[in-house]
Amino acid sequence: xxxxxxxxxxxxxxxxxxxxxxxxxxxxxxxxxxxxxxxxxxxxxxxxxxxxxxxxxxxxxxxxxxxxxxxxxxxxxxxxxxxxxxxxxxxxxx
Numbered sequence: 001x002x003x004x005x006x007x008x009x010x011x012x013x014x015x016x017x018x019x020x021x022x023x024x025x026x027x028x029x030x031x032x033x034x035x036x037x038x039x040x041x042x043x044x045x046x047x048x049x050x051x052x053x054x055x056x057x058x059x060x061x062x063x064x065x066x067x068x069x070x071x072x073x074x075x076x077x078x079x080x081x082x083x084x085x086x087x088x089x090x091x092x093x094x
Contacts, residue, residue, distance in 0.1 A: 012036050
């Protein structure tokens with residue numbers, strides 16, 4: 001069974017005042033290290049339900065400021081998404 005996870009990305013403003021890049025080659029981009037904030041709005045049983053939620057969210061404060069920064073990810077229920085371990089790198093040591 002597929003589920004549809006709905007995300008919104010609030011992009012941080014550039015300190016130098018330059019325009020914030022929201023998409024590149026049509027794809028939504030973000031960088032949490034640069035201060036972009038991802039919010040999960042919900043998990044839906046269909047892409048259509050996720051799209052209806054996007055329409056409602058676009059009317060709300062914050063979300064309406066970045067109306068094209070929604071992303072719907074399709075996932076298989078009961079499937080592992082991350083199958084390897086990970087390594088933590090302390091901030092500033094990358």
